[in-house]
Amino acid sequence: MKIIGTGSALPEQVVTNEELTKFLDTSDEWIVSHTGIQERRILKEGTVAGLAIEAAQRAMEAAGVAAEDIDLILCSNVVSDFVTPALGCFIAGGIGYGGQTLDVNGACTGFIKALDIADSYFAAGKAKRILVVAAEKPTYLADWTDRATCVLFGDGAGAVVLERTKESGCLATHLATQFNADFLNMPTPPTNCPFTQNKGREGYMYMNGQEVYRFAVSSCVKDLTLVAKKAGLALSEIDWFLLHQANQRILNAAQMRLKQPGEKFPGNIGRLGNTSSACIPILLDEMTRDGRLKEGQIVAFSAFGAGLTHGAAILRI
């Protein structure tokens, strides 16, 4: 498979660290030094579906394909505007598509899970072109009284159109689950069903930052080393490392352990915060449009998130 078009969409509303200090006991200096984040985008009036459709349309335009050229929509999303229908259906409606849609709730690892599924569809001969969209609003789940977590997140969407090729550009993937629901979770909203005692609970996203940091750095380094080995590549032969943008310090720690130059680790966390599974496709789109990403280059992706899920992939562009 090969990426033939990329797109992204962001909410218009920019929220700076300064604005957060108005209701949280924090400072711009603390947020920047602990996370690398200066500002983030948060949906004000728009919807996740709106962002997802906009990103999808941009990717399709860049690829020069219409809805009838697509054989599958793969959507990575944790929370959208509805519990059901799934976000993939809204994207189908938005672009005028009537085929199969498949939604993946893989938390921050969702985009890499989607790439892996797409590669399998191509290998099985079940699709010629696949639209992958990752659209997220983690700001909806965050607890805005918890200064340690709410400052981290931003909303956004990224998309790619993938095409089957004779020789797949997907050189290796690796996906794994290390089950732990204590370090990072979001409870199901409460029910008023009188016949159950399991009523769910009011609440927001919970994250144990230190444990997630430890998991993120170690899984990222292990996964990237593993996929490079699977692809028969030395880490030095990889042109770019596109890592899930969870925290600049996680990126720095992984980069140091992989012993690769910092220039190979592009980022958008400073401007956008952690946009969950949308981080990587947004970054892909930015790098494609500004010319950093060139045909023939080798890109490694790595992501980690709730589950705990983690994974990596290597693609030839």
Next chain:
Amino acid sequence: MTFEKVAQIIADYKDIDVSTITPDSTFEELSIDSLDTVELIMAFEDTFGGEIEMDPEPKSVKDIVALIDAQA
């Protein structure tokens, strides 16, 4: 023995003189924040082996030395 190794790892990580670190030094005094603590724990795990628990979170050099010695 553990203390000397721990102090050296902290000194290298924070780029400070090892002689300024005592068993009673707190992480706050050494400007070690919560994420530095995790980084250091990962470095200690690499050096001493095993998995070091972070709950309750260690707050001083002494706490870390005790955690590592408990592992051994």
